[in-house]
Amino acid sequence: REPVIELEGLTQQSLVEQVEFRPAAPDVPLEEVRTDKGFRPLHRADINQGISGQAYWLRTRLVNTHNKPVSWILVHKTSYLDHIELYTRDATASKFERAHLSDRVPFHERPIDYRTLAFPGQTGGDSYTDIYLKVYYDKPDSVSLQFTLYSPEAFTQAVQYENLWFGAYYGALAVMLFLALIIGTLLRRPSVFIYAALLLATGWKWTLLNGFGYQYLWPDSIYGHNEGFHIAFLLFALCATQFSKSFLNTRVHFPLGHRLLQVIQFVALAGIAVRLMGAYEPALHIAFITLAVIAFLLPVIGAHAWYSGLRYARWYFLAWLLYCVSLLLTLASAYLSIVPNGMYALILLQVGSLLEAVFLTVALTERLLNLETERRKALALANQDPLTGLGNRRLLQSEYEGFIESGSAHRKPMYLIMIDLDYFKQINDQYGHDAGDQVLREVARLLRAHCRDTDVCIRYGGEEFALLVRTDGVQSARAIAERIREEFARTPTLYEGHSIAHTLSCGVTPVQRHGQALSVNEMMKHADQALYEGKAAGRNCTVIYRDSLSNPSLQTIQ
Numbered sequence: 001r002e003p004v005i006e007l008e009g010l011t012q013q014s015l016v017e018q019v020e021f022r023p024a025a026p027d028v029p030l031e032e033v034r035t036d037k038g039f040r041p042l043h044r045a046d047i048n049q050g051i052s053g054q055a056y057w058l059r060t061r062l063v064n065t066h067n068k069p070v071s072w073i074l075v076h077k078t079s080y081l082d083h084i085e086l087y088t089r090d091a092t093a094s095k096f097e098r099a100h101l102s103d104r105v106p107f108h109e110r111p112i113d114y115r116t117l118a119f120p121g122q123t124g125g126d127s128y129t130d131i132y133l134k135v136y137y138d139k140p141d142s143v144s145l146q147f148t149l150y151s152p153e154a155f156t157q158a159v160q161y162e163n164l165w166f167g168a169y170y171g172a173l174a175v176m177l178f179l180a181l182i183i184g185t186l187l188r189r190p191s192v193f194i195y196a197a198l199l200l201a202t203g204w205k206w207t208l209l210n211g212f213g214y215q216y217l218w219p220d221s222i223y224g225h226n227e228g229f230h231i232a233f234l235l236f237a238l239c240a241t242q243f244s245k246s247f248l249n250t251r252v253h254f255p256l257g258h259r260l261l262q263v264i265q266f267v268a269l270a271g272i273a274v275r276l277m278g279a280y281e282p283a284l285h286i287a288f289i290t291l292a293v294i295a296f297l298l299p300v301i302g303a304h305a306w307y308s309g310l311r312y313a314r315w316y317f318l319a320w321l322l323y324c325v326s327l328l329l330t331l332a333s334a335y336l337s338i339v340p341n342g343m344y345a346l347i348l349l350q351v352g353s354l355l356e357a358v359f360l361t362v363a364l365t366e367r368l369l370n371l372e373t374e375r376r377k378a379l380a381l382a383n384q385d386p387l388t389g390l391g392n393r394r395l396l397q398s399e400y401e402g403f404i405e406s407g408s409a410h411r412k413p414m415y416l417i418m419i420d421l422d423y424f425k426q427i428n429d430q431y432g433h434d435a436g437d438q439v440l441r442e443v444a445r446l447l448r449a450h451c452r453d454t455d456v457c458i459r460y461g462g463e464e465f466a467l468l469v470r471t472d473g474v475q476s477a478r479a480i481a482e483r484i485r486e487e488f489a490r491t492p493t494l495y496e497g498h499s500i501a502h503t504l505s506c507g508v509t510p511v512q513r514h515g516q517a518l519s520v521n522e523m524m525k526h527a528d529q530a531l532y533e534g535k536a537a538g539r540n541c542t543v544i545y546r547d548s549l550s551n552p553s554l555q556t557i558q
């Protein structure tokens, strides 16, 4: 008794159980196959046949008990099958009709604009259609016998769902790629560019596997659709291993893993070379084995890096673990044919690969944020005076431009107040260096108390301090300097039972001349000149720099 599929109420029906199948040599014709007794029911476990060079025949009868004709669409689920021959014979016909679909012809020659091979058909009212399907590759490859029979409406709906899911998938990949390219360009970090290459290779691999590349990107390139698979897989492996080397710095943290990754890269490159030279089967095996090895190795390297203290490696580990599980399931189904229903595993792999990409983005972002925090800390340390905690001369250089810009925006004049302790050497000599240090810390405290957040307050060196302020005019800047000077003179420093009296002198200079900001050096020179005059005038005073201090228009306050 031949198997039968009822078309009554058809929406979507997998071709298992109600179908028989049998392998045969590729050149055995339909007549011979039909008379042969080798057919047996197709169970789920038979759908994936592993890598095979044989042809596979499927047969069933579509029965229409309705009195009107029923249209149907027969769809194969993988995009990379080389050939399907469909033989149909209606109840009234005496001979089988043959239709042949192949991805060895340009995409637009397909009867249905769909990413995998799909046949449209019709069965007359109160009739039936006998179907024989022959599935084969030109060269041995991973054979899936997964067919689905759709009503045209159910097919349209399935395509809509697929487009939604795949659109979301490729959209997410594109967003991550875009971000990686921007971040890579801004930070000039090689690992980010390698990650971008990994995303590109992932995208390429999936557009090939899903058939979207052939449908939308290179519909006329039979070569592009058929010959790129193993190269795309191996390129993915190359990018994944290179990213791992750079991201985890395996050369330093995991030398053994580093060497293994190098070996894999060598093998992957050899596989690409072999494929480009025209060899098919060796490249296929190299590609599958390489993917299986990295699926094991990368989570192990990630776990090792995490265990050794690299916190950011946990996301990396999780990413590859997910990928590993889904890839192993897929490989098991495609290569060894131990897991049935390869397409579900493939969908799982695609979900796994999306999650992997998301987790790697998280890992990369965390790593970059850590690096940025470390960089900021190092910069802050380099710009800080360790004794007083104030900024140092380097900070003045780096903050100066920003200060000028924000000052111009506020339209307020800017001034530099240069402060120098009087006879500080004597304090050191009399009370000791530690007492001198305490006095310097007191100055810092005083300056902080008189500074606003927008001012720049630094220890310029030794017993010299500088304050960049924005205020209403030179008199106002002088008033600030005077308040500091007076309070410092009024408040002796208490150190180990001593009350150390002290004074300081200030030089005040405008930061702009004729509307133009002075350079730091010019500005310091002016402030120094004013200070020098102040020291000469007896110290404990504030001097305002005037254009020519050689004329005695300087203003001294005491």
Ligand SMILES: Nc1nc2c(ncn2[C@@H]2O[C@H](COP(=O)(O)OP(=O)(O)OP(=O)(O)O)[C@@H](O)[C@H]2O)c(=O)[nH]1
Pocket (backbone or CB within 6 Å): 387, 420, 421, 422, 423, 424, 425, 426, 428, 432, 433, 434, 435, 436, 437, 440, 461, 462, 463, 535, 539
């Ligand atoms: N305690 C302490 N002393 C410092 C530090 N840096 C520089 N000095 C001392 O500051 C003193 C500065 O001496 P001078 O340049 O002669 O200045 P001064 O004694 O204040 O004299 P005038 O500026 O002319 O009033 C030197 O003795 C330096 O050793 C520091 O970090 N801690």
